Amino acid sequence: MELCLVMSEDEKEIYQARCHYTKAIVDGIQFELNEHAYVKAEEGQPDYIARIVEIFETVDKQLYFSAQWFFRAADTVIKSQAHLIDPQRVFYSEMKDDNPLNSIVSKVTIIQLPPDVDPAKKEKSLKLFDYYYDMQYSKPVTFTTLHTERVTPKSESPLVLEDMSSIGEVENNNKSVKSEGPTLTLLDLYAGCGAMSTGLCYGTGFSGVKLETKWAVDMNKHACESLKINHPETEVRNESAEDFFTMLKEWEKLCVEFGLIGMQRDEDPNANEESDSEEVDENKSEDDEEFEVGKFLAVCFGDPNKTGNKKLHFKVRWKGYSSKHDTWEPYDSLSECNCKEAIKEFVIKGYNSRMLPLRGDVDFICGGPPCQGISGHNRFRNYESPLEDEKNHQLVVYMDIIDFLKPKFVLMENVVDIIKFANGILGYHAVGRLVAMNYQTRLGIMAAGSYGVSQCRYRVFLWGASTMMNLPQFPLPTHEVVGKGVVPNEFKDCVLGSDNDESYKLEKNIFLGDAISDLPEVTNYNGADEMEYGGAPRTSFQKFIRMRKQGSSKKMILYDHRPLELNEDDYARVCLIPKFKGANFRNLAGVLVDEKDKVYWDTSVPKVKLPSGKQLVPNYCMTFVGGSSKKPFGRLGMDSVVKTVVGRAEPHNQALLHPNQDRVLTIRENARLQGFPDHYRLCGPVKERYLQVGNAVSFAVSTALGYTLARAIKGESTSKPLILPVKFPDCLGLSPMKEE
Ligand SMILES: C[S@@+](CC[C@H](N)C(=O)[O-])C[C@H]1O[C@@H](n2cnc3c(N)ncnc32)[C@H](O)[C@@H]1O
Known part of the structure; x- marks a missing residue:
């Protein structure tokens, strides 16, 4: 490789130990500062892409250049999913390092595009350049717009x-x-x-x-x-x-069909208000075959009538009939019933109220x-x-x-x-x-x-x-x-606080007791969804979590403080688990623990039976995680911190017994661990409520x-x-x- 260098007058004075250049000729091609170049990669890999930001000679007379790197999508955290990204798009980075000058392969052209570039202009410039960039990539996982000026959203944006x-x-x-x-x-x-x-x-x-x-x-x-x-x-x-x-796509089509897209919305919440009263015709009988559309109430895409065929459906209130006669009707069948005007009215109303979002x-x-x-x-x-x-x-x-x-x-x-x-x-x-x-x-x-x-x-x-x-x-x-989460090395720096x-x-940290110690005692059999608190908050956490919703002057009621009711056998087991943190099925009669901390049956005594005839210690407890788990029927302490609240409340493979009551944590106690304010109510059967709490983002x-x-x-x-x-x-x- 033949190299020819042009010395930089300014730089020569600043860097005495090294000689800096403004240009270099590599293999007959002249490269200037701030030009872009392909840089030799490992065998079989596509060449790297860099901006030449310095050209210099080291004290031992080696010729080098400083590269500021651009990342192809495959070299970012997008990796194997790089096919999602336009192959002409690269990402600017502030990563810089020094490389031998002879690792430069050839010139490459790159253009910076503004973030809001017009697609036509973009297409035109892309024909003239090898690559373009419009975002900066910073490890491990940040992609940001490259702005030349301070960000101010467009004036038409609602975020003014x-x-x-x-x-x-x-x-x-x-x-x-x-x-x-x-x-x-x-x-x-x-x-x-x-x-x-x-x-x-x-x-x-x-x-x-x-x-x-x-x-x-x-x-x-x-x-x-x-x-x-x-x-x-x-x-x-x-x-x-x-x-x-x-x-959403069907709704857009309907709005187009009725000429609504781009029309000013009538945002007055009462403008479209219709009386919800049912104009029931007392003379209509169940056998009356005459059905005329009164109004439309809702729209969905799906199969509400379970016919095995998903379609656009409208919910109809029939003229002269009450809500118990409402039905879902496929859109394509409504075209025969002369109700286009009623559909239009419904769509206009929905457009104005933003019943469904448009782009x-x-x-x-x-x-x-x-x-x-x-x-x-x-x-x-x-x-x-x-x-x-x-x-x-x-x-x-x-x-x-x-x-x-x-x-x-x-x-x-x-x-x-x-x-x-x-x-x-x-x-x-x-x-x-x-x-x-x-x-x-x-x-x-x-x-x-x-x-x-x-x-x-x-x-x-x-x-x-x-x-x-x-x-x-x-x-x-x-x-x-x-406790620590297990995070792949590549993402370690993404952990907040790392x-x-x-x-x-x-x-x-907040302990279980800080969150729940004020809640009244309830038994395994408590089936009440509402109750009085019966006492004042004991911690700052409890004081704030009990706050009323804005605008509400109602006295606070304690909702959802009920546990999953365990069956007689499980309840009998729970009653025998001692009341200290970490107690579990291992504390029950007939279970021994070996030097490797694994459980085995005590064969010197007969297996203890419950009144129902079932074993006191179920076999699944002994075999769970190869006999090494302490979770089955595990009891928490007031100074415990739970690993993760999950959506199930069975105590068979998780530690969720109350510290000093013979039951699992209630729905509300789990909700407290997730940070739900007490006024936030949950609906559905008990198991469903646990699921909603366990699924939630804290x-x-x-x-x-x-x-x-x-x-x-x-x-x-x-x-x-x-x-x-x-x-x-x-x-x-x-x-x-x-x-x-
Ligand atoms: C992890 S939970 C969401 C929790 C929620 N973000 C919160 O903070 O309360 C996931 C939800 O997705 C719902 N779900 C699952 N598959 C769905 C689908 N195909 N369409 C709509 N919802 C779905 C489940 O019913 C469940 O409520």
Whole structure:
């Protein structure tokens, strides 16, 4: 290789030990500073791409250049999912290092495109350049827009920063937060009982930004009932996310058909109000064959009549009939019944009230698409192609809905397995999809216990922000956390608080007793859904978690403080478990423990039987995790911190017995461990309520994330995680709740 160098006059003076150059000729080609070049990679790999930022000679006369690297998608955390990204797109990085000059292979042309570039202009410039970049990549998982100027959203955007500038900061002392500016709309997908979205709305509210869950979707009807009872203002849709997505497309078609798209909405909530009274014709009999459409009540895409055929359906109130005669009718059959006007009226009303969101209506989408195909409980996991596994399909549906609605902000939650299972492919896919859709993206791993609740619970969160918005940060922990999550090395730095930075002080962790010691004693057989507290709060946590909802003057009632009722045999077993932390089935008669801490039967005594004739110690306790587990019928202590609240309450393979009562933790006690405010009610059978609580995003985490979202909305973009101004649950005292 032939090298020819042109010396830099300025640099020569600054760097005495090394000689700097402004140009170099490598293999007959001249390279200047700030030009781009391919740099030799390992055998069989595509050459690297760099900007030449320095050319110099070392003291021992070696010729070098400083490279500022660009990443191809495959070299970022998107890895195997790089096919999602345009092959001409690379990512700017601030990673720099020195390399021998002769590792330069050839020239390459790269152009920086502005984040909001016109697609036609983009296409034109792409023909003239080898690559383009519009985002910066920072390890481990951050993609951000490269701005030349300060970010200010477009004037037509509903997020108008000028409006936000007048927002008062959080005032901890006088419990008031001034909220001004427009209300931002949130769509909660896979909403469960709504813990994630409710916490996000509280968190933004504490920081003076109004966010409202306008729509929520979940296929579980009990979870939907819970959401509705706590949020009467939300359009709760009890359907699958897939059907909701098809419905969105059908709704858009209907709005196009009736010429509504782009029309000013009549936002007056009473403008379309119709009396809900039923105009029942007393003379109509059950056998009367005459049915005429009165009005339409709802619309869905699905198979409400269980015919085996999914279609667009309208819910009809028949003229002269009561609501008990309402039926779902397929849209295609309605065309024959001369009711186009009534459909049009319904669609106009729905358009005005935003019954369903159209593109541009949603400011923020949050949700945790279930990926049951990666669950440790699933023996048939598809390691080879997890994305083709039907059980992981919701990740794709979630991203497709984002692609369709194009919200300004996105937040996805998932279990840590999403970045562990099958080498993290689902995590790479989620990041790849967001970046491919031009969302800035940041991944964080948060332990709920680090934010003020009495459980460990590690979860992965992925922020997305459209190019003209500020990408939200993650909140720094406020509390010490007990227990460690297992996170792949590649993502270790994504764990919030992993930096061991001592500039923020952590409070001691919250124990089970701090969360539940004020709750009245109940037995295994308590079937009451409501009761009196019967005493004052004993800890600061209890004081704040008991706060009333804003606007409510009702006396607080204790809801859902009832346990899963154990059958006679299990109850008899539980009564025999001693009342100390860590006691479990090993403390029952007939069980011995060997030197390897594994259980075996005491064969010197006959197996103890219960009055029912069943064994006192079931065989499954002895064989669970090869006899090494202490979880079956495990008792907690008031100084315990639970690992993770799950959706089941059976004591057979988990430690969830109350410290000094003979029962499992109640629904409300689990809810307290998750940080649910006491006023948040749950609906459905007992097991369903446990499930909703166990499935939820901890309120401590969702409120903290709401706070960081508000900071981004208010125009702050920071490269480091944020310190929360108030810890959980004290932040619940900043309004929108009132002290009991
Ligand atoms: C982890 S939970 C969500 C919890 C919720 N984010 C919260 O904080 O309360 C997942 C939810 O997804 C719902 N779900 C599962 N598959 C679904 C699908 N295909 N469409 C809609 N909802 C689904 C389940 O019913 C469950 O409530």
